[in-house]
Amino acid sequence: MMTVIYGCILAISWFGAxxxxxxxxxxxxxxxxxxYVMSVLMSLMMLSMIFVMITMSAASGRRIAEVLNEVPDxxxxxxxxxxxxxxxxDFNHVSFSYKHGSGEPTLEDIDLHIRPGETIGIIGGTGSGKSSLVGLVSRLYDVDSGSVCVGGKDVRSYDTETLRNQVAVVLQKNVLFSGTILDNLRWGKEDATxxxxxxxxxxACADEFIQRFPDGYHTWIEQGGSNVSGGQKQRLCIARALxxxxxxxxxxxxxxAVDTATGAKIRAAFSxxxxxxxxLIVAQRISSVQGADRILVLDGGKINGFDSHDNLLKINRIYREIYEAQTQSGGDFDQPAQEEKEGVQA
Ligand SMILES: Nc1ncnc2c1ncn2[C@@H]1O[C@H](COP(=O)(O)OP(=O)(O)OP(=O)(O)O)[C@@H](O)[C@H]1O
Ligand SMILES: [Mg+2]
Structure with missing residues (x-):
């Protein structure tokens, strides 16, 4: 198009002269x-632009239609x-994989029975399937074989909204929205006073830091919760779930991201x-699950142990190793490492 326009200008100049x-x-x-010639050419150029736009929007339209027409599993x-x-x-011999029927299952033959009101700690290495296991309770995914029951009935028989209203999940990665603290909390329950x-x-032990804000519960939270700390964000999300x-x-x-002392306070408030x-408390720190009624040790998608803290320490090798690694190196600021203590004394 540009070559044609410049060619015309040159030709008109040449012959005109x-x-x-x-x-x-x-x-x-x-x-x-x-x-006159320029306005004709410009209009032609606009017309060709429209063709380009139509091709682009047709491609985008196809992609949008793909999403809209997707049938949920x-x-x-x-x-x-x-x-x-x-x-x-109740987990009855559950096996689960993210891609149905392909390769290694993420969870294998999980058989668990948890009574109402129990506190269960879940511990295991990264990628051992902890998040996948708890995701099955609120039916974020369906199992490959076996069944997951909540309140004695298969999760697949519930109305999804009913189930998710009764199973509150605070995810590993949390989201806060721009709005006041109260607005954010009311995502949990719209008409909460x-x-x-x-x-x-x-x-959720969020009260203490909210009181310290000048605007209290009306403090404005920026998009994504960027103006509160990680631990504060987590506590707000727990409150929202509660x-x-x-x-x-x-x-x-x-x-x-919550310090050990506050973590303990939250757990005490829960009980x-x-x-x-x-x-169900998934954690990396033994101190977070130590007080639970029973602790589930996951390893590579399988149950390695499911018992109380004291029993696991005696009989479960993985649990004992994690415990020893964490108590020896301290790890938390209020529980300094042995070497550090010695260093200070020296
Ligand atoms: N959405 C997904 N699609 C496919 N594979 C996934 C998906 N989420 C997790 N996985 C795989 O499933 C396995 C278990 O992941 P999961 O998130 O349950 O681990 P985790 O125990 O919660 O780990 P972490 O302690 O890091 O949170 C991992 O090997 C991971 O690669
Ligand atoms: Mg996880």
Missing amino acids: HFIVSGSLTTGNLTSLFS MSEPDQPEQTVADGSI EAECAEACQQ LKKPKILILDDSTS KKIPGTTK
Whole structure:
């Protein structure tokens, strides 16, 4: 298009100059000829741009249609259960992989029975399947074989919204939105009163730092929670989950950025304030799960041990190794390493 435009300009200049010299064209005629030709050419160029745009939008349209037409793997039952009886969780010989029927399963033959109100700690190396296991409880994915039951009924028989209202999950990666603290908390329960929000925050030990903000519960949170610390963000997310008063509460590594003392306070508040709620606590620190009723040790997607802290220490090699590694090196600021202590004394 540009070559044609420049070619025209050159040709008009060349022939126009000849006509002016021979006297058959005035300078004014040539100038108007220039402006007419240019507007015609510009319109042609716009037309060709439209063709380019149409091709581009057709490609984008195809992609949007692909997403809209995607059929979800998970189907709702015809007559869904509308109530969750209690907070019991049963894994009956569950196997699960992210790509159905391909390669190594992420979880293999998991058989677990958790009573309502129990506190279960889940520990294991990175990639051992902890997040995948807890994701199955709220039916983020469907199992390949076996079944997951909540309140005695298969999760696939529930209405998804009912199930997810009773199973509150604080994910490993949390999201806060721009808005006040109260707005953010009310994502958990739309019509929560300020008193309810404050109570949830007390249980999650978020109250103490919120009180220190000049605007308290009306403090503005920036997009993604960029103006609160990692640990504060985690506590707000726990409070948001608690607002629902769920029957099952899942914390996936949700106190990793909270100091050990506050973590212990949150757990103490849980056992005192919400004793009836089944709690699944995924953690990397033994100190976070030590007080749990039973602890599940996952290794490569399989159950390696499921017992109380004391019993596991005696019989489970992996658990003992993690425990020894963590207690010897200290790791937390309020529990300094042995060498450091000695160094200070020296
Ligand atoms: N969305 C996904 N799609 C495919 N594979 C996945 C997906 N999420 C996790 N995996 C795989 O499943 C395995 C278990 O992952 P999972 O997230 O359950 O581990 P984890 O125990 O929670 O680890 P971490 O302690 O790092 O959180 C990993 O090998 C991982 O590569
Ligand atoms: Mg995880």
